[in-house]
Amino acid sequence: MKLVIAIIQPHKLEQVKEELYKAEVNLITVSEVLGHGRQKGVTEVYRGAKETGNLLRKIRLEIAVNDNFLEPTVRAITRGAKTGETGDGKIFVLDLPECIRIRTGETGGVAIG
Amino acid sequence: MKLVIAIIQPHKLEQVKEELYKAEVNLITVSEVLGHGRQKGVTEVYRGAKETGNLLRKIRLEIAVNDNFLEPTVRAITRGAKTGETGDGKIFVLDLPECIRIRTGETGGVAIG
Amino acid sequence: MKLVIAIIQPHKLEQVKEELYKAEVNLITVSEVLGHGRQKGVTEVYRGAKETGNLLRKIRLEIAVNDNFLEPTVRAITRGAKTGETGDGKIFVLDLPECIRIRTGETGGVAIG
Amino acid sequence: MVNPGDTAWVLISTGLVMLMTPGLAFFYGGMVRKKNILGILMQCLIALCVLSIQWVLFGYSLSFAPGEGFWGGLDWVGLSGVGLEPYADYAATIPHQAFMIFQGMFAVITPALIIGAFAERMKFSAFIAFVLLWATFVYDPVCHAVWGVGGFLRELGALDFAGGTVVHINAGIAALATALVIGKRTNIGKSMPVPHNMPFVVLGTALLWFGWFGFNAGSALAANGIAVNAFVVTNTAAATGGLSWALIEWLRNGKPTVFGACSGAVAGLVAITPAAGFVSIIPAIVIGLLVSLFCFTAVSVIKPKFGYDDSLDAFGVHCVGGTWGALATGLFASKALNPAGADGLFFGNPQQFLIQLAAVGATLVYSLAASAAIYKLVDIVIGLRVDEKQEAMGLDLTQHHERAYTVLE
Amino acid sequence: MVNPGDTAWVLISTGLVMLMTPGLAFFYGGMVRKKNILGILMQCLIALCVLSIQWVLFGYSLSFAPGEGFWGGLDWVGLSGVGLEPYADYAATIPHQAFMIFQGMFAVITPALIIGAFAERMKFSAFIAFVLLWATFVYDPVCHAVWGVGGFLRELGALDFAGGTVVHINAGIAALATALVIGKRTNIGKSMPVPHNMPFVVLGTALLWFGWFGFNAGSALAANGIAVNAFVVTNTAAATGGLSWALIEWLRNGKPTVFGACSGAVAGLVAITPAAGFVSIIPAIVIGLLVSLFCFTAVSVIKPKFGYDDSLDAFGVHCVGGTWGALATGLFASKALNPAGADGLFFGNPQQFLIQLAAVGATLVYSLAASAAIYKLVDIVIGLRVDEKQEAMGLDLTQHHERAYTVLE
Amino acid sequence: MVNPGDTAWVLISTGLVMLMTPGLAFFYGGMVRKKNILGILMQCLIALCVLSIQWVLFGYSLSFAPGEGFWGGLDWVGLSGVGLEPYADYAATIPHQAFMIFQGMFAVITPALIIGAFAERMKFSAFIAFVLLWATFVYDPVCHAVWGVGGFLRELGALDFAGGTVVHINAGIAALATALVIGKRTNIGKSMPVPHNMPFVVLGTALLWFGWFGFNAGSALAANGIAVNAFVVTNTAAATGGLSWALIEWLRNGKPTVFGACSGAVAGLVAITPAAGFVSIIPAIVIGLLVSLFCFTAVSVIKPKFGYDDSLDAFGVHCVGGTWGALATGLFASKALNPAGADGLFFGNPQQFLIQLAAVGATLVYSLAASAAIYKLVDIVIGLRVDEKQEAMGLDLTQHHERAYTVLE
């Protein structure tokens, strides 16, 4: 099993979710994060003091998948999130040795979906 | 060492924390996330436009433990978080090769607690 | 590749970021979390009801690095975040088997930076 | 004859009192958990809607039409006979409808005060039924008894300038009744829920304080010296109440809190309400200083001891503060200040104190019994509480299919 | 002669109407996504600034200087001749400048209402140009036609107590025009953006309701019986509108929402505006009950069907509600209540209903055409829309280099 | 004799000015970091409490009892002799206590303005001591000098309609003194803290603007032509100030900001304060346009250059804006408008400009010295600053044991 962590642009969330559903990946966990990457932020100005807003709002997705779903998941995210400009984000893939469904106590691959 | 990530219902946090303390797991990191799982969200309505609130508020726990604490941790979370209905959430267990306590520079198992 | 997760004090973020930039680690993802550790929270009082504010505000950093950057990264975080008092936080290091840059589709070490 | 200055004052005072209901909504709304704030805001908003209509249709008639000791009757139903000429028995220099709408805002906020007691667990449908019944069978009669021509407490000589008995004791004791009937929120106890947005509590306090100038000084029903006196003592009691609560916390808990200062200010406003047109500045200071002691004790000592879940302390602040204010009026009232009033105990007339006691007692007994009965009735017919799962998800989502705040974007 | 009571009432009413623009800012601001709230707040704030200045410089003259049917002329430019003595043709008991500044606040909020239509996608520079042109070439002439000495709809005998045609139909139909010209927001459709801060919507509603007392009751321009009547029916229509919308939702969607109750209250306030000085309490209830039905249908049925993106329903609430109010005035107006008015259809004068229809029609036609033309012109010269990337990032960052809320600390 | 219209106007104006302190609380509170907002709200709230009490106990007497050049004396301590009849030397048509409580709200907000200078680092206990001492030894004497019967600047003929010297210069220069004495916040410099809640800044601005109508137009102490004039120029200067600041930013930084427009509106309100009853519309426009230039320069050019940490620009806005306003009064005042005033330089009386200069100078010198001394004294006795760890954790948790917002649920 794998744990996929993706950092994407906030306004791409809807599209990514759609692509994931199309790929039959329905279970996801989403949170708001701030990211600093290659993308330059808009300069913010407060009473003349300029802030090079170096932390930009991003969305973080966390998706646990069985191995055979890894590639479709990564592709779905990429399809939904790509604009071709800096700031599109990254996908990180971790090994996931164990997964437990709290409701049933099931473990492993069957607990993921 | 293991890194345990759990997604639970918001109103179960207090109980999970209690169970964890009983299991002598005292160090945790908590954040608010949105989850999409099998649980159906309540439909939200804004001026007649219906939103199938497909992202539900959840709590994410992150707990680094030594291997011998893994099972008690998982059990404590399960005890605290289980209602038996969809939406109870998942526990993900990752391998944690290294852990450092910033204050002392200690590393490994001793730095976890 | 490694995924470094660090939990630090909120007011140390600026310094940690600076140290990371000095170490040429420029890409990070930041979020707000609540932590329960050894540090005792300030007791909060609401109409006489005391809350031992047992969840303290912390900052969580997530940084994917190539292996040769691991040590500089850990050291930079430590330099920036350390005060020597409880609550300074922890650094967790995970193996990161894969990383994809969404914009270009690049994978592996080259996609990290 | 209609005096434009007095009319202007009563109209703007009416606006100020109207603003208190949203003020209360934010005061209470900031105190609850994020998932329940819309529940509070909606209850306040709907109370404003429903009771505004009830008032012009029949509430005003029940309360103020000249009638029996307890009941104004139905002569003024639908405002028939309530016109744009003054009705001198109530106010000789403003249009009758100005008096009517000013009083209407009191009839709106009083039931809304009770919301604090059953916050975070009540069904919205049951709330509407309750608020309508309570306004009709508790507020209107008590209002008539104290302020209506022919009302029995009015005849008795009870002093209540702007609503110590009618508004605060009445709603405050009803709050206790409802808290007892509906029972505690689930899963609280070990760790009490914490106010989710303290700035909203402060915003609410500010709007309440501001609006209370209309509430109290508007109750003079003219822009005269009594109005000015009421304005001055209102501000003073709010200030001393706020300071006093903060100081009590400082001594007892080591730090003064914003929540405490807000609570104290509101308590001071509550306590000065019945007295505002009858007492001068030094009594106002005393009233404000002591009310926070009484309310703090009720909220932080008595409530935990008895364990009832008056979630946002509607009883602890309004009933306790209102009772103190009504009794203090019997102590400090002075005919030198307001010849239309009476002298209190400290001005040589212990009789007045007894009258005040009687009025407080009558209100407490009637309102407690009637409120509990109505609330129980609603429980039987509709059911008061949301189920446990709904309570866990919060009223916003389950009662209104809305969320207060988005997380993303 | 200047009457202090009337002057006090008009001044405080002016303050109340001023407060409605920030009220609107929060009402609208709470509805948009987090990334666009400052865009809304800024547009409202700058409208208040720019139009306050436009008004004293030449707007007031264009609107109210005695002139032709459509145009007041330039006699009162820079307030020359507009002094501190009463100008009896408009208001005999208050300084002329008091009338001027009271009207000024109407001239501010009317263009600001349109903001709801093009929210979340308009360039700030284009907004300033548009608002200035619209105020000058749409608001001022319509205002003159209806209220100015010599105005052609005034001569016709059209009744508009506080701005049903001048304010709500005018801004509401302009909203439709701008929504059509600027086009839909990108990426909406499947999932409509959700209000990011419902408590702000409630706060805005509360401030609007409060301020509307000044808007309507202040339009009596004196603290007299007509002002009191306007105050009472205003509150009543807001209450019935709010309740009615909630009930419609309850029946149709299973649950009443806070957003619905707020929308309904505002719709009730809109609808009663033209009628406030001419109708009594029962018509006010009818007006309030029905307006929510009409506006709900416009917003939840018609808009989705036609698919225009009137983002925050400025058309659906203000044009629809204002039209109903203006026509209802022709139904329910009564000379018994206000001899300076006229009788409506239900009081034996069908003529008045036709006059109201004509006034509504004239306003709709002129404002629709002129607003679309002006908006298109601004598009050609400056460009109306931010580019797609800016729309994705939000107006706050791209138009103002600011964020509304910090995430950390 | 008491005039109800005038009394209504002064009472509601008092309410409006009271509302400015919470307005200020949100204006300032939105600007600080999340962890310090309650510190701001609490300081404002407690200032309202403590100074309301100080005022009725002895502050009013020190300020307004007929006395020496600098000191009103103790004749009116505890409001003895301050009754419900008019006191003609101050206001002939309203109860004396109405004048007293109106002035009391000025005495509350003036010290609260200073909070902006030492925000995010001051101990709460030290704050209370400071605010009480400052009100007594700086505000009360300066107020007496300018407005009290026998006050030396009043005798000199200095014009200050609603508080340019007494309120804004006085508080603004004290702000500089305190910022210098307490020193900079730790760890700022590289990246200045960013306002945590811009909508609160806008809310505060709106409440300030609204309240300022009472502040300035209420200072006529009657609902007459002067009040109307003050109302009109107040709104105009706020509008031009807001627009002007936005335009300056547009030219200089490429984009206008909401924060800038709010700052400019407040600066415009500050500057028109001393002039409001003495100047007409064109001077008001000039005053508003220029004040933003001066304040923008102070805030964005001078402050960074000198490096003092006037955190929320209490000096940069209030002292700079107030000074410009006081001097502008000496330029633009006109007896034709207000015979009780004087002619300014542009109306042929250069003398008045010199008098204004003298009044500004005297206030600056006295307040700077006295404020610094008091602040230093409090530092020695109690200690001004929280320790570094507390500053890092924030004032909310460390001074009040509360958090403004919950993260979960």
Ligand SMILES: Nc1ncnc2c1ncn2[C@@H]1O[C@H](COP(=O)(O)OP(=O)(O)O)[C@@H](O)[C@H]1O
């Ligand atoms: N090595 C990394 N570690 C942690 N987060 C990263 C890393 N690289 C990118 N990110 C996250 O991804 C976001 C987008 O990265 P960025 O470099 O702007 O995009 P792109 O790779 O498309 O040019 C960043 O804001 C940050 O949150």
Ligand SMILES: Nc1ncnc2c1ncn2[C@@H]1O[C@H](COP(=O)(O)OP(=O)(O)O)[C@@H](O)[C@H]1O
């Ligand atoms: N495979 C997964 N990847 C990421 N998050 C998941 C996954 N499965 C579940 N979750 C998280 O757990 C929450 C609960 O899952 P759900 O399917 O509703 O519960 P249950 O498994 O008890 O039926 C979801 O809202 C989501 O946040």
Ligand SMILES: Nc1ncnc2c1ncn2[C@@H]1O[C@H](COP(=O)(O)OP(=O)(O)O)[C@@H](O)[C@H]1O
């Ligand atoms: N084992 C752990 N698992 C998850 N989070 C942890 C763990 N240990 C520490 N943390 C996080 O780090 C924060 C600081 O830990 P704490 O024990 O207070 O600091 P220190 O180790 O410097 O004494 C905690 O608030 C918590 O968020």
